[in-house]
Amino acid sequence: MLDHALIASLRPDLLRFAQLQLRDAALAEDAVQDALTAAITSDHQFAGRSAVKTWVFGILRNKIVDLIRQDSRSTNLSALIDAEGEALDEAYDALFKANAHWHPATRPSVWRDPEDSLQDQQFWTVFEVCLNHLPENTARVFMMREFLEFETSEVCQELSLTTSNCHVILHRARNGLRRCLENGWFAPGERPC
Structure with a gap:
């Protein structure tokens, strides 16, 4: 019991x-x-x-x-995302060179062994904080796809998104989580063996 x-x-x-x-x-x-x-x-x-x-x-x-x-009701996130999307697009464009490769200063760092992190409860606390810092709609799409395990087509149908818009939102969510985890969990410049 x-x-x-x-x-x-x-x-x-x-x-x-x-x-x-x-x-x-x-x-x-x-x-x-x-x-x-x-x-x-x-x-x-x-x-x-x-x-x-x-x-x-x-x-x-x-x-x-x-x-x-x-629930037959759905929220049209496309309109909400478009309002913030233009500024975010510019911010993401600044991460890459003209040849679509990372600028050296914005390149993701290599993290320590992910298996060790997954076992660490503190990691999940930091992950939750990072998730809460994402824009609400971005976090919702990410959680529907990655945690609730909806197929992309189901997420798109439920939230009235196009497939490409959903992929952009997921990309932004993963990038936001990566940056937050790099700052809040993984030590700067930390490299695994």
Whole structure:
């Protein structure tokens, strides 16, 4: 039997994630409440193959996917992205030379062994901070694709995006996360063996 207080303590993290994905505070609250209830009433099904937090987030993930797929309403992110897109395009263009290669000063650094980082809980704390610093719509597209594991076509359909616009948003999200992680997690100039 799992510690119900531990499960309940996950609520703030679950709620932040649900609000980012659902963009509706009441719907997010309902999804989190359903996920917590399911976790507490089904705690006998927890096999211990993952952390409790991972298991509960998996339950929430499934609830969110179901809600998104059921919801016929969609947000047209294209208009929102276009408003900020022009300035971002200029910023991204500045990262590259005319031949589409990185400028030496903006080239991504080589990181230490990713397996070590994935095992480190502090890494995930920094990752969450970095994710929260992305523009809300960019983070939402990234999380739908990478965490909720929607196909790109599903993300595009749900958010009324073109495939190319979705790929641009994902590129920007990955670049933003990379830069944030380089500044907040990986030491400057750190090179693995």
